Amino acid sequence: DARVTQTPRHKVTEMGQEVTMRCQPILGHNTVFWYRQTMMQGLELLAYFRNRAPLDDSGMPKDRFSAEMPDATLATLKIQPSEPRDSAVYFCASGLGPPQIFGSGTQLSVL
Amino acid sequence: SQELEQSPQSLIVQEGKNLTINCTSSKTLYGLYWYKQKYGEGLIFLMMLQKGGEEKSHEKITAKLDEKKQQSSLHITASQPSHAGIYLCGASTSGTYKYIFGTGTRLKVLA
Numbered sequence: 001d002a003r004v005t006q007t008p009r010h011k012v013t014e015m016g017q018e019v020t021m022r023c024q025p026i027l028g029h030n031t032v033f034w035y036r037q038t039m040m041q042g043l044e045l046l047a048y049f050r051n052r053a054p055l056d057d058s059g060m061p062k063d064r065f066s067a068e069m070p071d072a073t074l075a076t077l078k079i080q081p082s083e084p085r086d087s088a089v090y091f092c093a094s095g096l097g098p099p100q101i102f103g104s105g106t107q108l109s110v111l
Numbered sequence: 112s113q114e115l116e117q118s119p120q121s122l123i124v125q126e127g128k129n130l131t132i133n134c135t136s137s138k139t140l141y142g143l144y145w146y147k148q149k150y151g152e153g154l155i156f157l158m159m160l161q162k163g164g165e166e167k168s169h170e171k172i173t174a175k176l177d178e179k180k181q182q183s184s185l186h187i188t189a190s191q192p193s194h195a196g197i198y199l200c201g202a203s204t205s206g207t208y209k210y211i212f213g214t215g216t217r218l219k220v221l222a
Contacts, residue, residue: 043212102153
């Protein structure tokens with residue numbers, strides 16, 4: 001089965017540290033999404049790319065978050081510096097048109 | 112307030128019972144997607160509805176999109192413990208890839 005692969009699955013870090021989350025989209029998918037899920041806010045879209053170009057990152061705090069696609073097989077989401085309020089599950093999803101296929105997520109805890 | 116409202120927020124049913132989950136939007140839906148999520152896992156795609164009046168079924172799960180394309184329902188017939196999880200509806204209300212998601216319905220099926 002083709003799947004979206006996210007690493008790491010779990011990350012515990014201290015406030016102020018840099019965090020990098022990685023995503024390998026399904027081969028051939030040209031659209032990649034980053035979401036954040038919390039109990040309070042639910043699932044929120046942070047950013048998405050089409051053909052590696054960022055189309056919308058309005059959901060992302062610009063001062064500390066950045067998202068890139070260095071190549072078609074890798075998407076990254078960085079947080080620098082991290083804060084306790086960034087604790088959440090971060091999902092990557094990819095698609096070739098709808099629907100989106102989700103990865104298993106990175107559970108981030110910032111102490 | 113959420114653009115996509117799901118009801119109920121949680122549901123506990125006895126195995127074998129039927130149940131319905133609703134997803135309502137104040138805006139026209141350009142594509143409505145149902146996903147299922149188990150604790151600690153990613154979202155599993157269930158069904159996609161795009162046309163008003165469309166209805167799709169997979170095994171014991173049926174989803175409908177109303178004619179005005181502002182509400183969808185997910186119906187499970189003869190529920191089983193394997194149906195337990197969180198059901199989320201997702202949609203585009205702008206015709207773009209900028210999807211929003213409901214807050215989810217937590218389903219528990221008692222054996």
